[in-house]
Amino acid sequence: MTPNQKALVTATVSTLKAHGVALTTHFYRRMFEHNPELKNAFNMGNQQNGKQQMALALAVLAYAENIENPSVLVQALTKIGHKHVSLDIRPEHYAIVGRHLLASIGEVLGEAATPELLEAWATAYGELATLMSGLESGLYQNAVNQEGGWTGWRPFTVQQKVVESTEITSFYLYPTDGGKVADYLPGQYVSVRLFLPELNLFQPRQYSLSSAPNGEYYRISVKKEVGSQHPSGLISNRLHDFVEEGNIVExxxxxxxxxxxxxxxxxxxLVSGGVGQTPLLSMLDYLVDSGSSREVVWVHGSRNAQVHAFREPVAQLAARQANMQQHIFYDTLAPSLEIEGHYAGIVDLQKLNVGTLLPEADYYVCGPAPFIRKQVQDLTAMGVSPTAIHFEEFGPATLTL
Known part of the structure; x- marks a missing residue:
């Protein structure tokens, strides 16, 4: 990009702050009208609740703000790249998105969208698309280079369906083709794709892998969204209510x-709230199975014992890990659970100050966005370096902590 083009892009920052969501909302509406096949690749629940529009608006704004030095966005772009690979996004999709994004800029900004500004944004988007396509190509290559690896969508058979609590059920997924499955890093997720007759669409959703890698199967543990008919809960509820042992998913x-x-x-x-424990459970399972001597602190919050999944499995893992302590928080604490390591209320790391402030520790946080925000703020206030705090937000990224 030329210095003048960068200046033109930077000049749109104030407009993006004020009208970014309006722009991205118009963009998605336009793209799905002209390319309805892409509805099969996007979470339509996040379209309805506005999360996807907000996430894209934040991403476009961040890119405009850092157009002079996009390298500061490497971590954010890497996260997006992983999500794209899990949805089978390919280079040709960037051309479609770019066409509709530039058209949307012109249609939303009107006369303010001069030919020079549109050309500057076209150049900026082209450079970003090239960067992302290269990053994602590497991820695809790494996937197929592994034993049992693949790209695209692969059929898996549900061989076991295990109820973990009143809300969470685990699904043990084996390759229908009888082959191996690729190993993964503890904390990673898979995308599951089902056809929804209600929408007449395929819909993908990401679910964290909730066990250590084993080369034979994947386990996901899914929370049922009770009473939800919204698209954001349709896949989870279909898995609970309609997908049985022997059925095939992609x-x-x-x-x-x-x-x-x-x-x-x-x-x-490891600090989790509700179903946010699933990627952390994979980490804990890996540490125990690999015979690690690392000190582990497990902090988990649930509404009550009935919805608390994996209570016994975690206790069994803790019994095998010499250097492990557990702290459990319940919104309401029954008298029978007024025992050591159990607390009433939401997860409050301040109560565990000495127990959780460990020298050189890494802190992994997962749960709803408000939960993550509180834990990160508390850890920072307690003196933990931001570089030691890692968090995962389920759904489109909207947190910038």
């Missing part, structure tokens, strides 16, 4: 950059 290869730093020997603090 999976993309494991992806995601929220992963355990397996090469380190320093302590690990």
């Amino acid at each position: 999976l993309a290869a494991p992806a995601g950059d929220f992963t355990l730093k397996t090469a380190k020997q320093t302590p690990v603090v």
